[in-house]
Amino acid sequence: MDKLLSEVLEIAQELFDEEQLSAPIPRVAPDEMRQRVDLSLASTGIPVDDVMARMRAVVRVTPRTSSRRFFNQLYAGRLEIASAAxxxxxxxxxxxxxxxxxxxxxxxxxxxxxxxxxxxxxxxxxxxxxxxxxxxxxxxxxxxxxxxxxxxxxxxxxxxxxxxxxxxxxxxxxxxxxxxxxxxxxxxxxxxxxxxxxxxxxxxxxxxxxxxxxxxxxxxxxxxxxxxxxxxxxxxxxxxxxxxxxxxxxxxxxxxxxxxxxxxxxxxxxxxxxxxxxxxxxxxxxxxxxxxxxxxxxxxxxxxxxxxxxxxxxxxxxxxxxxxxxxxxxxxxxxxxxxxxxxxWLNLGDEGWATRIEKQLHMARYAAARVQRETKMTLCQDPASTNVCFSVEGANSKQVCGALHDSGKALIGYGEVRGEQVFRLVTVNGHTEEQDIDRLFDDILAASGL
Ligand SMILES: Cc1ncc(COP(=O)(O)O)c(C=O)c1O
Structure with a gap:
């Protein structure tokens, strides 16, 4: 177990480093994924060292929801003390x-x-x-x-x-x-x-x-x-x-x-x-x-x-x-x-939660302000929480989200608002900073051909 634990920590460290450097991994099609990592089970087992190597390989190609460029879901990021627990x-x-x-x-x-x-x-x-x-x-x-x-x-x-x-x-x-x-x-x-x-x-x-x-x-x-x-x-x-x-x-x-x-x-x-x-x-x-x-x-x-x-x-x-x-x-x-x-909760206390939420709400307001500054973008409405919905003139949100995913630049989703398909940016990651939001918008504009 001691040896396994130190290897797990090594893999975790590698993951943390990758998260800092890169976006949430370009999309890999399922067939290609099976080629990249051998996922098949067999009647005869393999040594633990080989299992660990296989696990390391899987971790490398798993979408990184704690990347600061992951804006796709209503959850994102890692609260370190909670992960430790x-x-x-x-x-x-x-x-x-x-x-x-x-x-x-x-x-x-x-x-x-x-x-x-x-x-x-x-x-x-x-x-x-x-x-x-x-x-x-x-x-x-x-x-x-x-x-x-x-x-x-x-x-x-x-x-x-x-x-x-x-x-x-x-x-x-x-x-x-x-x-x-x-x-x-x-x-x-x-x-x-x-x-x-x-x-x-x-x-x-x-x-x-x-x-x-x-x-x-x-x-x-x-x-x-x-x-x-x-x-x-x-x-x-x-x-x-x-x-x-x-x-x-x-x-x-x-x-x-x-x-x-x-x-x-x-x-x-x-x-x-x-x-x-x-x-x-x-x-x-x-x-x-x-x-x-x-x-x-x-x-x-x-x-x-x-x-x-x-x-x-x-x-x-x-x-x-x-x-x-x-x-x-x-x-x-x-x-x-x-x-x-x-x-x-022990670590943050009630006050720490309030501070965290304030930052998440600030990031949503910051993103909404950027949308309003962009002449080709339209904000659906002022964000009530951490969702920012907007459209880009002449751009198909589904295609642009797909392009960002394929290139691994960012993960962001789309949704329907009043019958129109729009971008849905979510600012729940407590580690997101203003420059991450700006970078995302630059990527969206570029992927929209603007
Ligand atoms: C409003 C609302 N209710 C319920 C759920 C489901 O939550 P869970 O994914 O934890 O089952 C979601 C998930 O996004 C949600 O947005």
Whole structure:
């Protein structure tokens, strides 16, 4: 193990050096990739030294999401202390179902949840780490469904139509989850948005009333705090007034924007969150924690155990349910995603998060200002968070993004805004500097033939 560890550190150092020097690797077609690195498995094993050499080769050609020229996703960059904790997590390999097995890691997860609940305005809240925002949305949607139809968990649905409400800009996981939950993808009402891409409350109320008149059972409204393409925030307080009036569960998908709760001014965008029933908050996006690190929080304690509890005498043999998250979890065996977030929070404190977010927001404003200075570029709207959407006159964003990828200059994506395909630049990497943004724009202009 000693020898392996020192080799791992060597490979890691090589990766760090490469990240400094170059962009996130030119695109390599899958067939060529198989030629470059032998990935095939065989019935006879090979010596560990050869495996390490193979691993080194794979690391060299894996896209580098921590490069400062990676702008493609809602996550990017490396928060070093969290990565260090993640390496130790792998070595400890505890499963987060019981205190008996995970010991202090359970207390650490509870500590994080309590802190996040405080920022969410859920003083009586609780929660659990789940493998991703999509899963957190699944759990929030399930809680709403089970409250709307209390017999469903035990006996199945009673034949009435079950509906969900999501804005047209909301995340696709909500539609997928409706398929998983058995309520039907077609029963997710995609509510119209306003000119900035925020859910229209009048349209929401009209859709709910129409469904109620038709005898349907609304399970939950899923409001989005930080939409995937535009980074916009649905008006939570006004939406909560509608859900409270009709007694409907309000789940807030803050996978992306939940982190703004840690910024004293930007948290205003989530005004009214304290009225929601559940919240998705991904720490692996804006907070820079290595994937996966997602939390599902509920405003009231007890919701998760009431909907997930099962008997498993072989497993739950000591301690009460608070110390045995397996009794309130979607999973049985569960990865420890808490240690890395705790280490980062310990290091940064609440204040450090606010400073980090301020920098990320600054980079988005800086990029938006550059767009506005460029005569051939048009900004879709002022960035609400760290997404900057814009178009370039005469350029096809898909082609330009492809060209930048092929050349390895930068990784940036595109998205659809008001029917037009536009560039979507995301400034979540905490190490990004103004010169990185300028360089990206120079590359985009050059790749656009300007
Ligand atoms: C608004 C929103 N919700 C949910 C998700 C899904 O999160 P995850 O990738 O952690 O499953 C995303 C991912 O981009 C998102 O943007």
């Amino acid at each position: 993640e390496m130790l997590t792998g070595l400890l390999n505890v499963s987060m179902y019981t205190y008996k097995i995970a010991g202090p890691m359970i207390l650490i997860e509870n500590e994080i949840i309590a802190r996040m609940c405080r920022f969410a305005g859920f003083p009586n809240g609780f929660g659990i780490a789940v493998p991703g925002g999509s899963m957190a949305n699944l759990v929030g949607m399930m809680l709403g469904r089970n409250r709307a139809m209390p017999n469903l968990r035990n006996n199945g649905a009673d034949g009435r139509r079950l509906t969900y409400y999501l804005s047209q800009e909301g995340h696709y996981s909500v539609v997928k989850n409706a398929g998983i939950l058995g309520t039907g993808r077609a029963n997710v009402r995609l509510i119209a948005t306003d000119e900035l891409g925020r859910m229209r409350v009048d349209a929401l109320e009209a859709a709910i009333e129409k469904d109620l008149e038709a005898g349907a059972v609304p399970c939950a409204v899923v409001a989005t705090a930080g939409t995937t393409v535009l980074g916009e925030f649905d008006p939570l307080r006004a939406i909560a007034a509608v859900t409270q009036k009709h007694g409907i569960w309000l789940h807030v998908d803050g996978a992306y924007g939940g982190t703004l709760l840690l910024h004293p001014a930007a948290r205003q965008k989530l005004d009214g969150l304290e009225l929601a029933d559940s919240l998705t908050w991904d720490a692996h996006k804006l907070m820079g924690i290595p994937l996966m690190c997602s939390m599902l929080l509920t405003r009231q304690r007890g919701q998760l155990s009431a909907n997930f509890q099962e008997t498993a005498d072989y497993l739950f043999q000591a301690d009460d349910y608070k110390l045995n998250p397996g009794t309130r979890s979607l999973q049985c065996g569960r990865r420890n995603d808490a240690f890395k977030l705790w280490a980062a």
